[in-house]
Amino acid sequence: MCMPLLRQWAGDPEFRELVLPRGSKSSAGSGFAPPTIVVGIAVEPEAFQKIHAANGSSKLADVPPDQDATEFELHFEEHIELDILTTREPGGKGAIARFLAKFGEGIQQVEIYVREVERATEILGARFGLAPVYPATRAGADGTRVNFFLVTTPGGKKVLIELVEAKLK
DSSP, X not given: OOHHHHHHHHTSHHHHHHBOBTTOSSOOOOSOOOBOEEEEEEOOHHHHHHHHHHXXXXXXXXXOTTSOOEEEEEEOGGGOEEEEEEOSSTTSSSHHHHHHHHHOSEEEEEEEEESOHHHHHHHXXXXXXXXXXXXXXXXXXXXXXXXXXXXXXXXXXXXXXXXXEOOOO
């Protein structure tokens, strides 16, 4: 869904250096390796509870209070990662509630891990003409820093890309 865009963006050497390689959400590296990509899937609260329970009731992410979301991660073989998201306020005005009301359950976002979210945001704006959803980087789940881009894929579909700067350990 986002790989054609990511390949295009990776043509910029500085952006390419900011993208974290697969399996390395907080370490440095050189060159362009397959990126760490996490697919965020929005589900209704009832489905969220069932999926959470069926997967061992893993730790919920620490989502900032101003964001209408509850989430947890699922990790599979071969670096396949999913964020399962739901709204805290069904029918509310939060991003996940609005997504569910408009589109129903499904892929809500694609996360790309980067070393510096501000610099990656600047590059996408200056060199690719993309406007971030938020004028400044904001707090994300579990101490990350994030910004979002609603972009059109080469196939004409819209996808929400979340740039995520992992918390340094």
